[in-house]
Amino acid sequence: MANFFTLENGIALLTLTLLEIVLGIDNIVFISILSDKLPKEEQNKGRQIGLIIALVTRILLLLSLSWIIRLEEPLFTVLSIGITGRDIILLAGGLFLIGKSTMEIHDKLEGKTEEHGASKTAVTLTAVVIQIGLLDIVFSLDSVITAVGMANNILVMIMAVIIAVVIMLFASEGISKFVNGHPTVKILALSFLLLIGTSLLVEGLHQQIPKGYIYFAMAFSVFVEMLNLRVREGVPVPLHQAYESVPAKKQPAAKKGRK
Numbered sequence: 001m002a003n004f005f006t007l008e009n010g011i012a013l014l015t016l017t018l019l020e021i022v023l024g025i026d027n028i029v030f031i032s033i034l035s036d037k038l039p040k041e042e043q044n045k046g047r048q049i050g051l052i053i054a055l056v057t058r059i060l061l062l063l064s065l066s067w068i069i070r071l072e073e074p075l076f077t078v079l080s081i082g083i084t085g086r087d088i089i090l091l092a093g094g095l096f097l098i099g100k101s102t103m104e105i106h107d108k109l110e111g112k113t114e115e116h117g118a119s120k121t122a123v124t125l126t127a128v129v130i131q132i133g134l135l136d137i138v139f140s141l142d143s144v145i146t147a148v149g150m151a152n153n154i155l156v157m158i159m160a161v162i163i164a165v166v167i168m169l170f171a172s173e174g175i176s177k178f179v180n181g182h183p184t185v186k187i188l189a190l191s192f193l194l195l196i197g198t199s200l201l202v203e204g205l206h207q208q209i210p211k212g213y214i215y216f217a218m219a220f221s222v223f224v225e226m227l228n229l230r231v232r233e234g235v236p237v238p239l240h241q242a243y244e245s246v247p248a249k250k251q252p253a254a255k256k257g258r259k
Contacts, residue, residue: 093138
């Protein structure tokens with residue numbers, strides 16, 4: 001235990017914690033967008049459960065390093081590309097993220113709202129948690145592989161993950177309110193998820209897009225949008241809420257004809 005409190009481990013813990021927070025931002029955005037579909041009283045609960053699932057998934061993966069190493073071994077070959085278990089997870093996660101983001105953008109901009117008081121099927125907390133859990137596996141895998149490459153002490157990796165998720169728990173509500181309170185930011189966040197999904201697909205096909213390029217593009221886009229929000233004043237365009245009921249329109253009373 002004495003060997004744990006060293007300068008090397010301290011620097012590794014700080015660096016890895018910061019990196020885990022950066023890698024977890026896309027996870028928070030995805031969780032925020034999904035939890036926004038829930039009733040107001042369940043949204044915070046949905047975010048907390050989502051991040052707890054992310055924490056548990058990361059720790060379990062860290063404790064299963066031998067399994068992660070086996071994921072790097074080719075299972076079969078397609079067009080001279082050896083497909084590993086990790087590749088399959090990245091490809092499936094990328095496709096899911098691209099499809100989900102595209103459907104969310106469509107629902108927010110062109111989704112039909114029901115008239116005459118009919119509401120669409122309400123999304124449940126269980127359905128949201130299942131979707132978050134599936135994507136957490138993809139996000140966690142990337143995070144854990146990064147942790148393994150940066151630190152040699154398993155305890156340092158687990159502590160970094162715990163600290164990062166605790167910080168994200170406190171920050172998630174503010175991020176969620178900001179994203180969901182500004183329609184342009186919400187569409188921008190969904191565009192980021194499309195970009196991340198594409199990155200996962202490319203990585204699953206053994207090609208590399210340097211993450212620095214992706215994060216720079218996202219950061220610059222956010223910077224420009226912050227300037228827009230500050231300089232341009234106006235009433236935000238309301239996005240469609242596909243799972244909220246629409247008040248029934250009152251029908252005008254029929255006039256009685258003269259006899």
